[in-house]
Each structure stands twice: as C-alpha cells, then as structure tokens.
Amino acid sequence: MDNTLHLLGIAKKAGRLEVGEEPVGAAARARQARVILLACDAAANTARRAGHFGEAGNVLWLTVPYTKAELGGAVGRASCAMLALxxxxxxxxxxxxxxxxxxxxxxxxxxxxxxxxxxVLRRQQEQRRHEKNLRLGKRKPWVAPTKDGKALSGAEARLAAQKPGEKHPGRPKVPKKGPGDRDKA
Known part of the structure; x- marks a missing residue:
C-alpha cells in the first residue's frame, strides 16, 4: 500500500476522515473539512459537487492519482469517490x-x-498554555496606571499610593485570642 493511502487509513482510525458525498458535504458546510480528495476516476457530477462543497466551505479540493477502488480499500470500503480530511x-x-x-x-x-x-498548531499550543496557566492559577499581575497613562510595576504602584511620611500599612493587626479569652454566653 502506498504511504499516502496508508495515511488515509490512519486518519480514518483517528476519526479525522469523512467518507462519502453526504458526510463530506456536511463537514465542508460546517467548515470542519481541511481538504477534499476526489478519486481520479470519479464521475463528472461528483467532481462538480466536490467543487461546490469546496466553494461553500472555503475548502481546498484536489483530484488524487488513485482510483475509487484504491481509495475505498484504504478506508475499508469497496469504493470511495470523495473524502475529506x-x-x-x-x-x-x-x-x-x-x-x-x-x-x-x-x-x-x-x-x-x-x-x-x-x-492551527500555534493556536493549539497557545490554548494549551492558557489552560495550564488557568489550572496553576497563574495570572498576569495587575498594575495601576499613573496620571500620565503609563503603568507602574507592583512595588512602584504601592509606593505611589502611600501618603508622604506614612509607613506601609501591611496586614491589619488582629489580636490573638488565648484559651481564656473565649466569650461566655
């Protein structure tokens, strides 16, 4: 079997292949198809339909140098004139x-x-990085804008928000309760 036909079999097993006129048309209209392949001995009417599917879904369509029987054998059918990846x-x-x-x-x-x-690969990698950052809780640090419109770093923003002569307040002091400080009701 040719490497190209072998790749079609792998795509079929992966669920990334639509076989036949109706599934190819549905995938093209849904803009899920990436390329439509047509057998070299397909009928003129089938070629015309493949062209219409390609135009409707903005998909590239190609006539491959394989017969319907060869394409069908690669995807587990008797014959196949049209398929979409x-x-x-x-x-x-x-x-x-x-x-x-x-x-x-x-x-x-x-x-x-x-x-x-x-x-597509760049978008997938970007999406994976974004999902990982969400899982890990990473966020872009917030920076307060200044009066002139430029952003300051976190420490600079805290210093700019302080009044002159005031120490950094930090966390408010909460008195600790000991064992004898319980409320008696």
Missing amino acids: TDAGLAASLVKKLAAADPERYGPAYEQLGKKAEK
Whole structure:
C-alpha cells in the first residue's frame, strides 16, 4: 500500500476522515473539512459537487492519482469517490506526500495547507498554555496606571499610593485570642 493511502487509513482510525458525498458535504458546510480528495476516476457530477462543497466551505479540493477502488480499500470500503480530511496537520502531510510525487500539480496546495497547519498548531499550543496557566492559577499581575497613562510595576504602584511620611500599612493587626479569652454566653 502506498504511504499516502496508508495515511488515509490512519486518519480514518483517528476519526479525522469523512467518507462519502453526504458526510463530506456536511463537514465542508460546517467548515470542519481541511481538504477534499476526489478519486481520479470519479464521475463528472461528483467532481462538480466536490467543487461546490469546496466553494461553500472555503475548502481546498484536489483530484488524487488513485482510483475509487484504491481509495475505498484504504478506508475499508469497496469504493470511495470523495473524502475529506478534518485535521489540518494530517491534510498538510498527505498533500506533502502528493507534492513529493508531483510537485507541479500539488506544490501550491501544499504551501497553502502548510501555512494553515502552522496556524492551527500555534493556536493549539497557545490554548494549551492558557489552560495550564488557568489550572496553576497563574495570572498576569495587575498594575495601576499613573496620571500620565503609563503603568507602574507592583512595588512602584504601592509606593505611589502611600501618603508622604506614612509607613506601609501591611496586614491589619488582629489580636490573638488565648484559651481564656473565649466569650461566655
């Protein structure tokens, strides 16, 4: 089996592949599809529909050099004319393999999907960092603005808030209660 077809099987197992005309159309309209793949021997009507799905969901669609039987065998069906990858990283790596075989035909598509995959990866990393900071309770320190509009550091803001000659108040002193200081009711 070809590496590209093997990657389709992995995407199917990962749940990142929509197989068939209706699921592909639904994924494209929901803007979840990253690339629509069409078999080389697909009917003209199917190619037209793939083009419409691509336009509706702003998705790249490509005709791959595999027959319906080869695509179907890779995803566990008898035949498959149209499928869509919903993961940007998998889509970029699949088109990269296609571009390695035919750079003239698939090169521009790989450049486009590569940029999208990088953006998605950066957003995912940013989201993970944000969630980790929320879990750990990390927050950006608050800084009071000055009269001229520039922000001061935390210590500078506390000093600026003090009145001249006043010591830093700190925590209010609360008298400690001993064992004999209980209220008698």
